[in-house]
Amino acid sequence: MKQFEFDTQEEFIAKLKEIVDAGVKSEFITTLTPFHVHEVDHIFKTRPSELRYFTLLGAAAGFILSFMFMVFTVMDWPIITGGKPLISIPAFIIVAFECTILFGGIVSLLGFLHLNRLPDIRRIIDPRECGNKFLIIHDMGGGK
């Protein structure tokens, strides 16, 4: 286990490039940064976050389930009000739209927590602090 600390983003990126160019796989490198350094994603050539599947799933489920729910309620006790059709699609779309966002937002948050394994009790009690430094932790398990 090797650890490098940097005060500035530029030095940090330079060193990270050097390590990656030397042939170390990104799985063996952890970086800790005070904010999102987008260059790290480019250097590691990571794929876009899998979070999008959670978001899509949540949003789609929200729309479909809420629409089905409303159709169920009007079929459960069919009562015509205001001369409108039982399944009033334009009116139902509004509630379905809100539920799309509601479910999409909640499932995205849960997906984020799941992907990052948060909340992490171990780290709540004893966090690895990087202060405002940029850290590269190089796990020597696989490497040069």
Added chain:
Amino acid sequence: MEKRKNVTGEEGMKTQAFYGQVELDVIRAMKRPGVFYWIALGASILAFGGGMTLWGYQVLKGMGVAGITHPVGWGVYITNFVFWVGIAHSGTLISAVLFLFRARFRSAFNRIAEAMTVIAVMTAGLFPLIHLGRVWRFYYLLPYPNQRMLWVNFRSPLIWDVFAVSTYLTVSVIFFYVGMVPDFAAARRHFTGIRRRIYSILSLGWEGTTDQWRHYSRLYMFLAAFATPLVVSVHSVVSWDFAMSIVPGWHSTIFAPYFVAGAIFSGTAMVITLTIPMRKVLKLEKYITVDHYEKIAGVLLVTALIVSFSYIVEILMAAYSGNIFEKTVFYYRMTGDYKYFFWLMMFCNVVMPLTLFNRKLRRNIKYLFVFSLFVNIGMWLERFIIIVTSLGREYIPYSWGTYTPSLIEIGITVGSFGMFFTFFLIFSKVLPMLSISEIKEQGVGNETI
């Protein structure tokens, strides 16, 4: 928008000292409140408590203590509901919409605006309950089958409102909290004892690893992308509470965009009202600069022009329609019992914003503060006029009437401001007021650092 270089940070100044300074400045604002703070908090709690007591009185005595009666069944309570939902809106606009447009000046305001959103939606959510005669039956609004297995009516705008407002509250809270997670991780270092423990738990064990940031950025973007159509839809739904009925002056297709623009207008003004004293008291002047105010005054100007245009369209439509009821209502608004309110509203929302074309005034903090107070008053009056004059002059002259708010209603309105400021003041000492990680990433105006 034009670019001026000192709004965005320069790469060269992003050093350790800078990062540390940002943290210290923001965290310092969370410590040791001064005398002014305690006075403000005391006054707010007093108003809040007074309003709650009056509500208790109304619950005990019945709705007769409020001024709302036939024909004006919606009065100050619904005005306040629309007003507070409107205030909430610019919070989402500033944090989510400007995030999607990569407008960097948002980092000065976004946390405060998000807090304002959450608190204003809570305040707004209280008003339909206060408006209910029997508040303990509020659960009738929720979609469940009643004793006779009859469901709620999903064609009713009031049910849309329940979904819209509760979704808005939930998503705003998530957005607000997610934005703060890295800042809690920074805050835990600066405190000891119980506060350190609370911030540690709230930070969820955040460390800022590669993967955490990667998922985090995506999450934040998705939430912003959800929040943006949500802002538009929520106030559209609120406007449909009016527009779906056939009351003259309400039944209009223009209502949704008109309300959304008005909401952003009033909310942006509220952001200015809140941040100007706050940046002074908490010494955050170098993070919330005059340049930022100039930009946000631009947002105010654009939305004011949309609102003015809507007023003109509304009046012209009434005049040109040949519909006697529509014409009567607008004539009544301009010359009837509430004409002073109408013209004051016109002055606040149409005439005064034109001064913002002057760049000197856009950059004058004192002027902006006074201006934002006028806008708050003007936008409150707008909702009052829309509600009261239309209901007071419906189709049959036999059922015409006027409405005067009772002292109870006025007291509860003052109480709602007390509630808003109480929560806001507590927020300003408990949570980081500026997005620390975002400012570290972007830097601040270089004229002050």
